[in-house]
Amino acid sequence: MTSSASPFDPKKTIVSKKWFEDQRKFPVVDLDKVNFPPDEWTGHRVDMSSIPFGHAFNRDALKTAVKFIEAETKPESLRMHDVGGNLRKVWEEPQTKVENEIGMNYLTYPELLSKDLASKDKRSDNMEWAQEYNNVYDKHLSIPVPFVLKSFERKKEASPTDEKKVEGQVQAMKIMFKASGSAQKIAERFTKAAQEGAQIKKIVGFGLGSVKWDKLCGEEDEVKEQNAGFQRIWQHFTAFCIADALTRVYCETDKKVEIVLQDPCYTATDKKFLAKHSPVRISFVRDPKGILQVDSETLVMTAFLPFDVPMPSIIADLFHGQKGPAGFIWDKMILDEDKKLWRAADRATPRVVEMLKGYTRDDFDDHDIEWEVFDKVCRRLPYWLWAMDLFLRKP
Ligand SMILES: C[S@@+](CC[C@H](N)C(=O)[O-])C[C@H]1O[C@@H](n2cnc3c(N)ncnc32)[C@H](O)[C@@H]1O
Numbered sequence: 315m316t317s318s319a320s321p322f323d324p325k326k327t328i329v330s331k332k333w334f335e336d337q338r339k340f341p342v343v344d345l346d347k348v349n350f351p352p353d354e355w356t357g358h359r360v361d362m363s364s365i366p367f368g369h370a371f372n373r374d375a376l377k378t379a380v381k382f383i384e385a386e387t388k389p390e391s392l393r394m395h396d397v398g399g400n401l402r403k404v405w406e407e408p409q410t411k412v413e414n415e416i417g418m419n420y421l422t423y424p425e426l427l428s429k430d431l432a433s434k435d436k437r438s439d440n441m442e443w444a445q446e447y448n449n450v451y452d453k454h455l456s457i458p459v460p461f462v463l464k465s466f467e468r469k470k471e472a473s474p475t476d477e478k479k480v481e482g483q484v485q486a487m488k489i490m491f492k493a494s495g496s497a498q499k500i501a502e503r504f505t506k507a508a509q510e511g512a513q514i515k516k517i518v519g520f521g522l523g524s525v526k527w528d529k530l531c532g533e534e535d536e537v538k539e540q541n542a543g544f545q546r547i548w549q550h551f552t553a554f555c556i557a558d559a560l561t562r563v564y565c566e567t568d569k570k571v572e573i574v575l576q577d578p579c580y581t582a583t584d585k586k587f588l589a590k591h592s593p594v595r596i597s598f599v600r601d602p603k604g605i606l607q608v609d610s611e612t613l614v615m616t617a618f619l620p621f622d623v624p625m626p627s628i629i630a631d632l633f634h635g636q637k638g639p640a641g642f643i644w645d646k647m648i649l650d651e652d653k654k655l656w657r658a659a660d661r662a663t664p665r666v667v668e669m670l671k672g673y674t675r676d677d678f679d680d681h682d683i684e685w686e687v688f689d690k691v692c693r694r695l696p697y698w699l700w701a702m703d704l705f706l707r708k709p
Pocket residue numbers: 418520521522523524542545546549576577578579601616617618619620623698
């Protein structure tokens with residue numbers, strides 16, 4: 315492991331979000347100011363003052379996808395209704411079969427609503443696939459399907475030497491996490507929530523990432539990659555800490571907490587180490603099974619999902635008019651009821667804003683971290699929880 319000098323003051327013992335922002339001279343999150351180019355699909359603003367159709371993301375469509383993905387023999391193509399009610403192809407057998415997995419590739423609400431996002435200069439890869447499957451690639455016609463299926467190559471397994479390194483890192487992180495003030499605050503927050511009646515039986519984590527840090531896969535910026543890898547381990551320990559705190563409160567009842575994790579990049583090594591350290595039953599599922607497992611007693615956890623995995627919109631659609639999940643830890647979003655124009659990079663939509671009205675909102679901004687944690691886990695990256703919010707369903 316290469317160690318480079320930390321750019322910050324090593325005499326400090328505690329690092330706050332504010333100190334980090336002052337040093338780096340940029341806010342950890344200021345989504346409105348993030349300059350996603352308006353001529354790209356992430357930054358293009360779309361009027362969502364009235365979402366004119368039913369629910370793009372629904373359980374039947376997701377269940378059809380699960381059935382298709384799990385089927386041993388697959389049809390040459392699969393069709394589904396788009397948001398306008400037209401039957402569209404969402405899968406076509408690839409000409410060459412080099413890939414070994416089939417994945418969900420979602421379209422975001424701005425893409426489902428705006429024809430502009432079908433044009434060659436603005437469209438996302440997923441819109442391109444939808445067009446390609448439906449033979450309109452050159453015509454730039456919008457194919458507003460909630461997702462397309464596409465094959466991809468599974469992440470390579472770790473070598474035995476890599477596994478040993480990963481084991482060492484996970485152990486080191488575990489010790490550091492357990493001793494940290496942030497872990498203590500997380501445990502206290504969820505103990506209080508459970509004592510006040512929050513019913514959380516399941517934690518479903520989306521995209522918490524591989525615990526195997528990516529330098530092992532040949533990334534360039536070694537220190538930054540290592541920090542990102544450590545934060546991913548830290549995110550999993552956060553889920554474990556919450557599960558542990560809830561289990562302690564519920565111990566006198568027959569309620570059992572479990573963890574379900576969905577990330578297409580998990581390898582056998584990830585699953586092995588995560589299962590080893592989880593204090594509760596843990597399972598790993600393929601997309602979209604994790605989404606289908608979310609229920610009203612679930613805490614949903616995501617962190618920095620790609621914009622083309624629009625989890626808040628998917629959940630808001632699935633639970634529209636019903637009791638939503640017990641809570642969420644996910645990226646901060648601007649939840650402005652009067653906002654008219656929305657970008658895929660906003661993650662939220664008016665329907666997400668409406669759903670979250672039934673929740674209390676909290677953040678983790680007061681989670682100061684020990685210098686040792688900062689030096690090992692952050693450095694140039696902010697502490698991940700500073701960019702997250704916590705929503706708990708109101709009783
Ligand atoms: C930018 S990384 C963030 C990883 C980690 N949370 C972190 O903070 O470093 C996005 C993660 O989302 C995962 N991902 C992509 N599509 C996903 C999906 N449909 N469901 C769950 N995870 C997904 C990726 O494999 C990757 O691990």
